[in-house]
Amino acid sequence: MMLSLKDKDRAVIRKLLAAGCCGRCVLRFCCVGKYSSYQQSCEDIEKELLAFLGTDDAEQSHDASGETETGDPPCKKMKLESPGENASAGGAPEPKVQSGVCVACVGVLQHFCDQSYAKQVSDVVRKGEYRFDSLMFAVSLPAQLSVREHSLWLHIKKEVREKSMCLDKEDVVQVKDAFKWAVQGLVGKELGASVLANSAFEVSVGFAHPETDGDCHFLATECPDCFKPTKNKASVFTRMAVVKALEKISDTKFLRHYPCPPVSPSSKCTPLDTTCLHAPVFIAGRYNKFSRELPQTPWVIDGERRMEGSVEELIANPLLTAFKADGFNFCSSGREDVDVRTLGNGRPFAIELLNPHRAKFNRSEMRQLQETINTSSDKIRVRDLQIVTREATSRMKEGEEEKTKSYSALIWTQKPITPADLDCFAKIKELKIDQKTPLRVLHRRPLAVRQRHIHSMSASYLDTHHFTLQLRTQAGTYIKEFVHGDFGRTKPNLGALMETEVDILELDVESVDVDWPPAVPE
Amino acid sequence: MRLVFAMAETHERAPTVIDRYYTRWYKTDMKGRSCEDHCILQHSNRICIITLAESHPILQQGRKIKSIDYRISDGCSRLNNKVSGKSKRGGQFLTEFAPLCRITCTDDIEYTIFSCIRGRLLEVNEDILKRPDLLLDKPSTDGYIAVILPKLEESKTVTKGLLTREEYEDVISKRNTQPQESL
Ligand SMILES: [Zn+2]
DSSP: OTTTOEEEEEEEHHHHHHHHOOHHHHHHHHOOOOHHHHHHHHHHHHHHHHHHHTHHHHHHHHHHHHOOOOOSSSHHHHHTTHHHHHHHHHHHHOOOSSSSTTTTTTTHHHSSSSHHHHHHHHHHHHTOOOOEEEEEEEEEEOOOOHHHHHHHHHHHHHHHHOTTTTGGGGSSSHHHHHHHHHHHHHHHHHHOOOOOOHHHHHEEEEEEEGGGGGGGHHHHHHOGGGOOTTTTTTTTTHHHHHHHHHSOOHHHHHHSSSSSSSSOOOOOOOOOOOOOEOOOOOEEEEEEEEEEEOSSSSETTTTTEOOOOOOOHHHHHHHHHHHOHHHHHHHHEEOOTEEEEEEEEEEEEEEESSOOSSSOOHHHHHHHHHHHHHHHSEEEEEEEEEOOHHHHHHEEEEEEEEEEEEEEEEEEEESOOOOOGHHHHHEEEEEEEEEEETTTTTTTTTOOEEEEEEEEEEEEEEEETTTEEEEEETOOHHHHHHHHTTTTTTTTTTHHHHOEEEEEEEEEEEEEHHHSSOOOOO | OOOOOOOOGGGGGGOOOHHHHEEEEOOOOOEEEEEEOOOEEEEESSSSEEEEEETGGGGTTOEEEEEOOOOOSSOOOOOGGGTTTTTTTTTTEEEEOOOOEEETTTSOEEEEEEEEOOOOEEEEEEEEOOOOOOHHOOOTTTTOOEEEEOOOGGGGTTTTEEHHHHHHHHHHHHHHHSSSOOO
């Protein structure tokens, strides 16, 4: 038998059909777990259900004859207990499928499981111009379907229990699953993509049924603590909240407030917009910044832009175009000030590209993209550009505090200096300094004193008031404040070490010693 | 009163940290006390550093400091000020005439230093308690008095009653050329 129904399902089927359930919903409540059963047309399923009920006695007699192996011709018994006689004897009405909208699924499994709906969804997906070879299918249903489901469960609980004591409400196939089994294959076929339980590309459909939205309302008075208003939700009647309330409410209370079986709806549900979402793609690399007039992120004060361009935009814009992404998030291993250059091997960064319409790029395409970024501006340069996993990006921040950064600073001294005055720096190793949160960032960071290590320093004499100071420091050390002292709030500072007023005129980051992302051979 | 200025000679060098990131504001004759001038350095991020203006009597030739006290009354000490978190919870809120500390010179003359602006007290300079000479040697940097954070919505208006550098220089030069009116 196609539908793999059991004899003891008959009572359940009769009750559900009489209550106004569609064929697929009947299968669900009979706990039919075979996907293909749901892929037949509604008419075929319903025809088979009726045929199954019709063969009731015929089958019993056939089984009986098979077991006893009496020589009696089976046709004789069949005549004696015809379906009609049986029905009138038990007082049950002739089983038939109700013509209206299904009480359980409000039409989801009746009107939206066919080729034409699959085509409609696929057309929307195609318009998005995504590139994908697999997809996952998601559906959102009106919350009140859970209320209707609960009512129907109470309606047929006794009959189901008679079938098997171990069956419970959880064994009923959910509308969501039945819908997916029926339709997602058709969508996949239409789009030429395999449908997986997990794919980076998600196609979401949904249904609304305003006529029955009120079904949930009595739950709010019965279980008020399940429906607490939240800021970002339009309605308190979320699916989760309704399910939770249904778990709490007693059967008697439920039946006092809600009809069992549910009332037949007069209209079918309406499909919501089909939406597509591709999981983010993560791009990593290292950047150099050659300009002292370029902020790392857009510099906006009081809604007004203070400087043209930014490192993140110069890198992200060509990527947004190539990946056809909706937006991005930029993050890097530390950051430099507007007036600081980043030289050497550059600073590791990662960009999360949101909802990319194209996600696959091979090595040579990535190299080409890197070239596009590098030719678009001489203020920055990118290397080691590559696609990475989300998990890998955490390696950039791992142990960031312990990492070493190398700097080169142009220093001015108030008192005249000789090359010999600079010899002292080579002897200083692992200098511990205490830095109060710099005044320039104190408005947005907590006030604290942090100890940082200056691993080593060396100096190159330029003239009587200038020299270059090379420093290797623990990440998180504020170099400018170490030099000028920040009103004496960094101790010791370079001025104190040299016993004169000093100032920092230029600063370059020479290297950021983070060994991620891996180098990409040119 | 004779004032010693060294403004001209400092400018043979590139702009200082204060020149680059701060705006100088002044309050002269604070609370009607002659020459008790305060200087407020306002960072572009709205944070304000309260310092003595170079014309303040304490900084005049030969003065020495005997003591500095941030305990401004029995019940209130600026040393107890604590701020926590990004929003600087717990900091004492100050109005223009809130005293920050009292400084006594070796000639037993006492001066009160005031907040000059409305805002939350972030920190006071405990270094000058141990080394009062800092205040004399570097009054506008390491010898600062306090750091105050004006409310965001008041960051543009807190300096309204204060003088600009130009206006201040004007006041000082007039003070030096015209004999002081004695009360
Ligand atoms: Zn249905």
